[in-house]
Amino acid sequence: MLPGVYLHVPFCATVCPYCDFAVLVGDGDRRERFVASLIREIELWGTATTPELVGADTIYFGGGTPSMLAPEQLGRILEALRARLPVAREPWISLEANPEDVTVESARAWSDLGIRTLSLGVQSFDRKALEFLGRVHDPDAGRRAVELALEAGFDSVSIDLIYGLPGQDEAAWRADLEAALALGPDHLSCYQLTVHRKTVFGVRKRRGELVEMPDDQQAELFLFTHRFLNDAGFQGYEVSNFARAPEHRSRHNMKYWNHTPYLGLGPSAHSYSGRRRWWNHRSVGPWERAIEAGERPVQESEELSDRQLALESVMLKMRTYAGVDLAETRGEVGLDPAIDRAVLERLIAGDLVVRAGSVIRPTVRGLAVADTLARDLLS
Amino acid sequence: MDNVRNFCIIAHIDHGKSTLADRLIQACNAVEERKFRDQILDQMDIERERGITIKSNTVTLLYDAQDGERYKLNLIDTPGHVDFSHEVRRSLMSCEGALLVVDASQGVEAQTVANLYLALEYDLELVPVINKIDLPSADIDRVAEEIDEDLGLDPFEAVQTSAKNGVGIDNVLEAIVTKLPAPQGDPAAPLQALIFDAQYDAYRGVVLLVRVKEGTLRPGRKIQLMHTEKEYDVEEVGLLQLERKKDDKLEAGAVGYVIAGIKAVRDIAIGDTITEADNAAAEPLPGYKEAKPVVFSSIYPMSTDDYEDLTKALDKLALNDAAITYEKDSSSALGFGFRCGFLGLLHLDVVQERLKREYGLSLLLSAPSVKYRVLLEDGEELEVENPMFFPDPANIATTWEPFIKAAIMMPERYIGAVMDLCRERRGVNTTFSYLAVGRVELTSEMPLAEVLFDFYDKLKTITQGYGSFDYELLDYRESDLVKVDILVNSEPVDALAQLVHRDKARQRALHYCEKLAETIPKQQFKIAIQGAIGGKIIARSTIGAFRKDVTAKCYGGDITRKRKLLEKQREGKKRMKMVGAVEIPQAAFVAVLKSETDK
Ligand SMILES: Nc1nc2c(ncn2[C@@H]2O[C@H](COP(=O)(O)OP(=O)(O)O)[C@@H](O)[C@H]2O)c(=O)[nH]1
Ligand code: SF4
Numbered sequence: 001m002l003p004g005v006y007l008h009v010p011f012c013a014t015v016c017p018y019c020d021f022a023v024l025v026g027d028g029d030r031r032e033r034f035v036a037s038l039i040r041e042i043e044l045w046g047t048a049t050t051p052e053l054v055g056a057d058t059i060y061f062g063g064g065t066p067s068m069l070a071p072e073q074l075g076r077i078l079e080a081l082r083a084r085l086p087v088a089r090e091p092w093i094s095l096e097a098n099p100e101d102v103t104v105e106s107a108r109a110w111s112d113l114g115i116r117t118l119s120l121g122v123q124s125f126d127r128k129a130l131e132f133l134g135r136v137h138d139p140d141a142g143r144r145a146v147e148l149a150l151e152a153g154f155d156s157v158s159i160d161l162i163y164g165l166p167g168q169d170e171a172a173w174r175a176d177l178e179a180a181l182a183l184g185p186d187h188l189s190c191y192q193l194t195v196h197r198k199t200v201f202g203v204r205k206r207r208g209e210l211v212e213m214p215d216d217q218q219a220e221l222f223l224f225t226h227r228f229l230n231d232a233g234f235q236g237y238e239v240s241n242f243a244r245a246p247e248h249r250s251r252h253n254m255k256y257w258n259h260t261p262y263l264g265l266g267p268s269a270h271s272y273s274g275r276r277r278w279w280n281h282r283s284v285g286p287w288e289r290a291i292e293a294g295e296r297p298v299q300e301s302e303e304l305s306d307r308q309l310a311l312e313s314v315m316l317k318m319r320t321y322a323g324v325d326l327a328e329t330r331g332e333v334g335l336d337p338a339i340d341r342a343v344l345e346r347l348i349a350g351d352l353v354v355r356a357g358s359v360i361r362p363t364v365r366g367l368a369v370a371d372t373l374a375r376d377l378l379s
Numbered sequence: 380m381d382n383v384r385n386f387c388i389i390a391h392i393d394h395g396k397s398t399l400a401d402r403l404i405q406a407c408n409a410v411e412e413r414k415f416r417d418q419i420l421d422q423m424d425i426e427r428e429r430g431i432t433i434k435s436n437t438v439t440l441l442y443d444a445q446d447g448e449r450y451k452l453n454l455i456d457t458p459g460h461v462d463f464s465h466e467v468r469r470s471l472m473s474c475e476g477a478l479l480v481v482d483a484s485q486g487v488e489a490q491t492v493a494n495l496y497l498a499l500e501y502d503l504e505l506v507p508v509i510n511k512i513d514l515p516s517a518d519i520d521r522v523a524e525e526i527d528e529d530l531g532l533d534p535f536e537a538v539q540t541s542a543k544n545g546v547g548i549d550n551v552l553e554a555i556v557t558k559l560p561a562p563q564g565d566p567a568a569p570l571q572a573l574i575f576d577a578q579y580d581a582y583r584g585v586v587l588l589v590r591v592k593e594g595t596l597r598p599g600r601k602i603q604l605m606h607t608e609k610e611y612d613v614e615e616v617g618l619l620q621l622e623r624k625k626d627d628k629l630e631a632g633a634v635g636y637v638i639a640g641i642k643a644v645r646d647i648a649i650g651d652t653i654t655e656a657d658n659a660a661a662e663p664l665p666g667y668k669e670a671k672p673v674v675f676s677s678i679y680p681m682s683t684d685d686y687e688d689l690t691k692a693l694d695k696l697a698l699n700d701a702a703i704t705y706e707k708d709s710s711s712a713l714g715f716g717f718r719c720g721f722l723g724l725l726h727l728d729v730v731q732e733r734l735k736r737e738y739g740l741s742l743l744l745s746a747p748s749v750k751y752r753v754l755l756e757d758g759e760e761l762e763v764e765n766p767m768f769f770p771d772p773a774n775i776a777t778t779w780e781p782f783i784k785a786a787i788m789m790p791e792r793y794i795g796a797v798m799d800l801c802r803e804r805r806g807v808n809t810t811f812s813y814l815a816v817g818r819v820e821l822t823s824e825m826p827l828a829e830v831l832f833d834f835y836d837k838l839k840t841i842t843q844g845y846g847s848f849d850y851e852l853l854d855y856r857e858s859d860l861v862k863v864d865i866l867v868n869s870e871p872v873d874a875l876a877q878l879v880h881r882d883k884a885r886q887r888a889l890h891y892c893e894k895l896a897e898t899i900p901k902q903q904f905k906i907a908i909q910g911a912i913g914g915k916i917i918a919r920s921t922i923g924a925f926r927k928d929v930t931a932k933c934y935g936g937d938i939t940r941k942r943k944l945l946e947k948q949r950e951g952k953k954r955m956k957m958v959g960a961v962e963i964p965q966a967a968f969v970a971v972l973k974s975e976t977d978k
Contacts, residue, residue, distance in 0.1 A: 006935055062934075191931040191932060192931045193931075194930065194931055194932075215925065215926065215927055216926060216927075218927045219926035219927035222927055222929075239929055239930075239931065239933070240931050240932065253934060256933065256934050256935055256938065257933070262935060264935055264936070268936060269935070269936070270935040270936040270938070270939065271935075272935070272938070277938070277939050279936065279939070302939065308942065308946075311942060311945060311946065311949075312938065312942050315941065315942060315945055316933070316938065319929070319933055342960070343960075346903075346904070346960055347903070350903060350904055352903060365926075367929065368926060368927045368928070368929055369903060369925065369926065369927065369928045369929060370928075370929040371928045371929045371930060371941075371945075372903060372928050374945060375945050375948050375949055375952070376903070378949075
């Protein structure tokens with residue numbers, strides 16, 4: 001697979017109470033300064049980028065809320081990318097958008113920029129859930145945004161949903177999923193709510209005001225989600241991702257789980273070259289200052305050992321339905337992840353993974369505990 | 380000899396024994412201020428922290444009394460716990476008198492009474508000391524009354540002190556000189572010297588602390604230890620004045636030290652009698668009892684890499700702890716370790732603390748056990764103190780376990796609750812008698828194994844701290860003994876096996892199962908924890924499988940963080956003990972085993 005480019009846009013209209021991304025509420029001037037810095041960062045990388053990153057064929061605007069940038073600003077960034085970085089001629093461009101930013105005009109403008117996947121942060125079609133999540137839009141706005149996006153003729157329209165809210169039952173979640181499916185999207189990302197420490201929810205949890213869904217129920221809901229969507233023709237391909245057809249899978253995100261190199265630009269963005277990982281300053285300030293000083297805004301980097309690469313490879317691939325092909329890992333990276341046979345047999349007997357030749361794949365129950373599979377499988 | 384006094388100080392914990400000792404030492408200038416550490420007699424940290432004195436230390440004070448004479452006052456420190464009661468007895472045997480310290484605000488406490496009776500057993504003359512008279516809550520009249528009524532001592536003889544402020548110290552010294560008798564003995568008689576303690580000196584080897592009863596100890600003479608029948612050449616004798624002070628002899632009545640080229644404390648026996656090889660006494664002094672280990676436990680290093688260090692630490696520790704025994708042991712769950720024998724639970728605790736503190740070792744101890752006797756069907760007889768070596772029940776004809784005679788002293792009002800406790804602990808022939816008005820001594824014959832598990836603490840709670848407990852080994856009695864195995868997913872965990880009376884088996888097994896269920900983290904599969912006798916399951920608990928453990932999002936930026944977490948978990952996994960396919964964190968062993976020894 002060819003490498004990808006990720007652009008982190010750190011702005012949001014408000015900061016959601018569950019969000020632990022590097023985001024800020026910035027006004028127009030702030031955003032314009034950011035765009036200038038981002039373009040400067042692109043120039044700083046220039047063609048000097050490592051060979052592994054040459055020929056990137058996906059470009060992904062994430063955040064934050066990249067739809068808060070004006071189409072004209074997005075256009076300038078893309079222009080800089082094409083001019084300064086060795087990207088493919090026709091890269092697949094994706095944009096994350098919040099429902100309130102989707103209008104007939106903006107959709108057309110994005111389309112004209114060559115954006116092919118629109119990923120909509122709808123989160124829920126349930127009013128109460130949206131309120132709980134602190135979202136500014138209402139269910140109708142979510143619906144309208146999806147309809148507009150579909151009408152605008154993007155190659156792929158994806159809906160982001162959050163489930164596993166405190167007190168949510170299967171029926172409520174099912175209704176949400178049905179509401180989403182009724183709109184006819186191409187792709188769904190369903191994220192189980194995670195309460196991070198340094199968020200409003202985290203504080204409320206520590207104070208005892210917010211009680212997370214018990215583990216067992218979370219597990220049930222996770223299994224239900226996969227069962228339900230797979231039955232509905234939305235084939236799961238990763239822990240939280242489902243697509244109507246293989247071509248609608250997130251081309252860019254798949255690279256993360258495949259161990260394909262990518263270059264990350266913007267504050268907090270991470271990059272991976274196949275041997276090395278590095279990451280930018282998390283906050284906009286230091287990121288900007290580094291760029292102003294004419295330096296790449298890299299905060300830190302690490303060289304990966306063979307063992308670490310093997311661990312990552314298994315860890316990431318065991319998040320996918322495809323699982324890990326040991327023969328391929330050996331061939332591609334020249335690595336031989338040492339699998340603990342006894343553990344493998346136990347996991348197979350426990351219906352957590354299946355094996356076919358050199359491929360080990362998680363079952364849906366296995367996906368529910370994917371974080372531990374790699375830990376236990378590698379001896 | 381008329382100018383010698385040998386005495387000790389006995390007191391309930393915290394009533395001021397150590398502080399008073401410090402003041403006496405200071406008053407006699409036995410130490411320069413500069414060198415003075417508070418509570419100088421309590422040397423070891425552990426003792427200080429626990430407020431108990433384990434190793435007795437002795438000091439000779441030179442006191443110029445009001446009668447114009449200079450006296451040698453030998454203060455003999457006494458350890459304060461039942462495990463060491465033989466040591467206490469030995470110290471008492473070296474004295475003619477004792478100061479009985481009572482806190483002016485707390486009054487007479489259980490331990491004061493226990494100590495009093497012990498002192499009377501050795502015919503010691505007693506001087507009551509009412510300490511802490513500086514406290515606003517001091518009630519000297521009431522305490523004087525208690526001294527009269529509860530202890531049967533003359534309250535008018537009592538010396539009032541504030542050890543803290545140095546008040547009344549001279550009166551104490553005068554009382555020692557005037558009220559306590561001088562030792563008796565004949566310096567020309569055949570030598571009889573009681574070894575009441577021993578210390579280890581890295582340069583000189585073993586330093587014996589002795590009380591010379593008859594005869595004279597001189598450097599250059601050949602001595603014989605009457606019980607061990609070993610002979611040594613005396614290299615040096617002298618007085619203990621916090622530092623050793625060389626002298627040319629120790630005569631009858633004296634207390635001092637002897638260095639005689641002895642390599643390790645285990646070569647000698649506390650309580651033994653020293654005599655001269657070519658002019659031996661007819662018989663040794665009474666009171667010798669071999670200190671045999673009665674409590675056993677396996678000690679494993681937390682990290683298997685530390686086994687070498689543990690070996691070295693035990694070798695060193697044994698140089699000045701004659702009572703501990705140890706031999707190599709191994710567990711499939713915990714690796715290599717040592718099976719150790721102790722005088723009692725406190726001794727075990729002290730050794731464990733010292734290994735941790737002085738040698739920086741992190742340890743895991745198996746459940747303490749006693750030594751059982753087993754008669755096999757084929758007539759062979761065995762002694763078993765390690766559950767791992769318990770024979771197949773099918774081959775066992777009879778089993779016996781050690782019984783003790785427990786003596787519990789307490790105020791009368793607790794008698795009902797304490798009798799219940801004894802009954803619960805399989806106590807038999809429980810009787811009680813009045814020591815004084817309102818004070819009772821209860822004696823009960825019970826299995827030693829039953830006091831190994833949180834007995835002291837239960838007793839303390841029940842009697843609100845007023846109960847004191849002492850025991851002596853009685854005999855072995857037939858007992859229906861079983862080996863309880865703890866199984867994790869049907870695999871026995873050897874380090875958790877234990878020998879218990881059949882009636883207690885279920886309760887104990889259940890306790891283990893529950894503790895393990897609390898402390899073993901959920902894993903990918905259901906884990907069954909069972910307690911079993913032979914093949915029969917008597918207790919069980921289960922740990923459900925965790926069913927969800929996956930982060931919802933894993934994109935570009937999350938990978939490093941996730942990998943690092945995994946690496947950390949894998950590192951932690953190395954410290955897990957594998958039983959079958961189940962990972963058991965050390966914390967689980969600690970929790971299970973601790974819940975009993977530390978209670
Ligand atoms: N107020 C007061 N406190 C004292 C006196 N003697 C000892 N103490 C305090 O009582 C506590 C116990 O004393 P210590 O000598 O360690 O008692 P031990 O356990 O009998 O050795 C310590 O905090 C001492 O400082 C005294 O005469 N007056
Ligand atoms: S919109 Fe997304 S990035 Fe912005 S605050 Fe909410 S969750 Fe965070």
